Amino acid sequence: MKPTIRPATFTDLDRLMEIFEAARRFMESTGNPNQWINGYPQRELIAEEINQEHCYVCQDEEGKTIGTFCFVPSPDPNYARIEDGVWLNDAPYHVIHRLASDGSEKGIFKACIDWCALQDTNLRADTHADNKVMQHLLEKNGFIRCGIIYVSNGTPRIAYQRKG
Structure with a gap:
């Protein structure tokens, strides 16, 4: 399977919310019940x-939407301060946020990361300490654990960076 990536449109919104719900259920089932709470992402x-x-x-x-992610150019205000480590560099970067799939296909993470790496070789991401699946996928795909950052609600996240 070779998935395709395209910009989301407002007509995708209902499907994206279904994917996020599936991802929340998956995270709960794998020991990560606290990362996407209270309906996040809204x-x-x-x-x-x-x-x-x-x-x-x-x-x-077949053209069915099976995954989603946000790809945001720097600077990310949550990444301005990092504890217990340092970023690999201070160059401009893109952040990968809210990567999720409906669970119907394998390889969604890698397909999304490969697409992102074609857009920018300096990538950052973060995840919850309980999200062992995402930590494994990030590290398996060349991301280095850099330290701890805090998201807008004040909770800590493990910060990662990959440079090409």
Whole structure:
């Protein structure tokens, strides 16, 4: 399977919310019940990401949307301060946020990361300490654990960077 990546549109919004719900269930089932709580990511946030042209969809060979992620150019204000480590460099970067799939296909993470690496070789991401699946996928795909950052609600996340 070779998925395709395209910018999300407002007509994708209902499907994206279904994918985020599937991802929340998966995270709960794998020991990560606290990362995406209280309906996060909210529909309004994703609509704003679409409006800013930061949200992308991953489609299977039949054109069904099976994954999504946000790809945001630097600077990310949450990444301005890092504890217990340092970033690999201070060069401009893109952040990968809210990467999720509906679980129907394997390889969505790699397809999304490979697409992102074609756009910018300096990539950053973060994840919850309980999200062992995402930590494994990031490290398996060349990301280096750099330290701890805090997201807008004040909770810590493990910060990663990959430079090409």
